[in-house]
Amino acid sequence: EVQLVESGGGLVQPGESLRLSCAASGFTFSGYWMHWVRQAPGKGLVWVSRINPDGFITNYADSVQGRFTISRDNAKNTLYLQMNSLRAEDTAVYYCARDLIYNLPDYWGQGTLVTVSS
Amino acid sequence: QSALTQPPSASGSPGQSVTISCTGSSSDVGGYNYVAWYQQHLGKAPKLIIYEVSKRPSGVPDRFSGSKSGNTASLTVSGLQAEDEADYYCCSFTGNNKALFGGGTRLAVL
Numbered sequence: 001e002v003q004l005v006e007s008g009g010g011l012v013q014p015g016e017s018l019r020l021s022c023a024a025s026g027f028t029f030s031g032y033w034m035h036w037v038r039q040a041p042g043k044g045l046v047w048v049s050r051i052n053p054d055g056f057i058t059n060y061a062d063s064v065q066g067r068f069t070i071s072r073d074n075a076k077n078t079l080y081l082q083m084n085s086l087r088a089e090d091t092a093v094y095y096c097a098r099d100l101i102y103n104l105p106d107y108w109g110q111g112t113l114v115t116v117s118s
Numbered sequence: 119q120s121a122l123t124q125p126p127s128a129s130g131s132p133g134q135s136v137t138i139s140c141t142g143s144s145s146d147v148g149g150y151n152y153v154a155w156y157q158q159h160l161g162k163a164p165k166l167i168i169y170e171v172s173k174r175p176s177g178v179p180d181r182f183s184g185s186k187s188g189n190t191a192s193l194t195v196s197g198l199q200a201e202d203e204a205d206y207y208c209c210s211f212t213g214n215n216k217a218l219f220g221g222g223t224r225l226a227v228l
Contacts, residue, residue, distance in 0.1 A: 035217070044121065045156070045164065045207050047217040059215050100169055102152035103217035104209060108163040 002026040002107040004096050009112030016086055016116075022079040022096030022109055030054075030074040033099035036081050038092035039111070048094070049081065050103060064090075086116045122147065122208055122220035129226040130198045138223045140191040140208030146218050148189035152211035155184055155193045158222075159204045168193060195225070203227045 008020040020036070036048040049060045049070040058070050069082040079096050093113050097105030123141040130136040140147065140155075147153055153171045156164035166175055168184035171191060181196045191210070195202055208220040 037219075044222040045158075045209075045219040046121075047209075047219060050215075050217070061216065095163060100154075100166070102150070102211040103215070104152055104154040104166075104169050104211065105164075106166045106169070106175065108165075110163050 002098065004098065004107060004109035006094065006096050006109045006112040009094065009114045011115045011117065012086055013118050014087055014116055017082070017084045018086065018114060020081040020083070020094055020096075020112060020114070022081075024077045024079065024096075024098070027098070029072075029077040033103075034070075034072065034079045035097045035099060035103070035105050036070060036079075037095045037097055037105065037108075038090075039095070040089075040092040043092075046092075047103070050099065051079070083114070086114075088116050090114060091116050122210060122218055124206075124208060124220035124223045126221070127224045127226065129228055130195075131228050132198050132200065134198050135194060135196040136198060136225065137192050137194045138206055138208075138225070140193070140210075140220045142189050142191075142210055142218065144189060145214075146210040146212045147186065147191050147208075149213060150211045151186070153184070153186060153191045154209045155182075155191075156207045156209065157202075157204045158207065164207065198227050200227050 005023045051070045093111040095111045098107045100106035155168035158164045172184040
């Protein structure tokens with residue numbers, strides 16, 4: 001059974017940093033592109049970033065480019081999202097998701113809430 | 119990049135059919151057959167129900183179907199059931215190697 005479990009969310013002040021983790025199991029993690037997708041409270045889904053299986057190709061939404069960094073450790077079956085210079089508008093539930101094909105995720109974690117507020 | 123355009127709400131009675139649209143551009147929906155639909159119940163993670171415009175993952179009822187014409191993709195839910203009440207999101211691959219979601223449609227089963 002495919003499982004994705006996010007962790008690392010919490011309350012931070014504007015300008016601070018946070019690192020999210022996503023532990024994967026039930027599939028060959030090193031063979032898949034992975035994504036981060038976020039959802040602000042009461043709002044829709046927004047794609048954030050993706051990374052290729054070996055970690056050398058990454059893409060970002062314009063809104064996080066230069067502030068967020070996606071990475072992975074295939075030995076630990078774990079996906080990461082380093083978030084720097086956080087803003088109030090980054091407040092959201094962050095989901096990690098496995099890619100099925102061409103940036104269409106199939107399996108999703110349950111999400112971790114990030115709140116940016118002073 | 120702006121979200122794909124979906125109607126904010128849709129509704130139907132049990133047993134009826136409802137169609138939700140998702141409009142983009144030639145750089146996303148119209149340019150690729152990589153469009154997916156997700157169902158999200160309140161407080162839950164999204165669930166994939168349609169991928170590559172019209173394919174259904176294993177376990178998804180055939181009451182859910184997808185199609186595309188030009189820059190607009192559509193999700194049809196036939197034989198509406200109470201458990202279909204949820205938010206629905208479309209998603210498309212984009213030409214700059216990113217993904218774009220729609221704003222979401224809240225489906226009410228009256």
